[in-house]
Amino acid sequence: MVTDYLEGALSRGQRKRLDAHLAGCEHCSEYLAQMRATIALTGRLRSEDFTPEMREEFGDIYRRWRAEED
Amino acid sequence: MNEEDEELVARMRAGDEEAFVSLVARHHASMLRLANSFVSSRAVAEEVVQDTWMGVLRGLDGFAGRSSFKTWLLRILVNRARTTGMRERRSVAIGDAAPAVDASRFDASGAWSSPPQHWVEDSDDRLLAQSLAQRIEQGLAQLPERQREVVTMRDVDGLSSREVCEVLDISEANQRVLLHRGRSHLRQALEDAVSP
Numbered sequence: 362m363v364t365d366y367l368e369g370a371l372s373r374g375q376r377k378r379l380d381a382h383l384a385g386c387e388h389c390s391e392y393l394a395q396m397r398a399t400i401a402l403t404g405r406l407r408s409e410d411f412t413p414e415m416r417e418e419f420g421d422i423y424r425r426w427r428a429e430e431d
Numbered sequence: 432m433n434e435e436d437e438e439l440v441a442r443m444r445a446g447d448e449e450a451f452v453s454l455v456a457r458h459h460a461s462m463l464r465l466a467n468s469f470v471s472s473r474a475v476a477e478e479v480v481q482d483t484w485m486g487v488l489r490g491l492d493g494f495a496g497r498s499s500f501k502t503w504l505l506r507i508l509v510n511r512a513r514t515t516g517m518r519e520r521r522s523v524a525i526g527d528a529a530p531a532v533d534a535s536r537f538d539a540s541g542a543w544s545s546p547p548q549h550w551v552e553d554s555d556d557r558l559l560a561q562s563l564a565q566r567i568e569q570g571l572a573q574l575p576e577r578q579r580e581v582v583t584m585r586d587v588d589g590l591s592s593r594e595v596c597e598v599l600d601i602s603e604a605n606q607r608v609l610l611h612r613g614r615s616h617l618r619q620a621l622e623d624a625v626s627p
Binding site for chain 2: 387388398406409415419420423
């Protein structure tokens, strides 16, 4: 239900009922806030670096492909 | 972003190695992480990524532009990753059927008897955020594969729900269920970390 809410997949009626519930229920509001925070934290996971070595490897792959093509 | 991909593809078709490498670099992080969803080791994930790009180069003529380049690319990756690896689980995976929040936390009338412990504001604190990030990585590794795939693509990589459905060949409803279960496990893992 919470994910449907965040995804905009609830009907208007369902969303209104959920909003009304959230307005009065601190625990569920907390739960929703935690889901949002979880999503935000997940989105900030460290990115992989693309190293010069990798650049070389992929350059090789490309050149070999070009050689195949000709 | 989409237009740039197509532009790089056009240039790389015409013999521009820099364009190819730029394209690879742009998608590297998300491809590596997604490949890692399916296979057990980082080294194998890197091989899967390389194989994928080789497949992309050879299959370029087959890219008719019906989907975005990114979804086409990730579909190839997912297919290769799946055929490459049975992922060995280092720890017990949580079953797909577990409820999002343990039933024992609610009383007979449906109200919270054991409400969620507060941790949201604290998550801005840098040290805590680092340890929470570790917890999320662990949590992700423990998810059932299909949940991990969806959460990785949606929440780590920021793909849209439509793109994820295209890449994984699943329905929107199915995707939402997997997303919800995966996120719920992660939320629980964070709650456990903050309030022992």
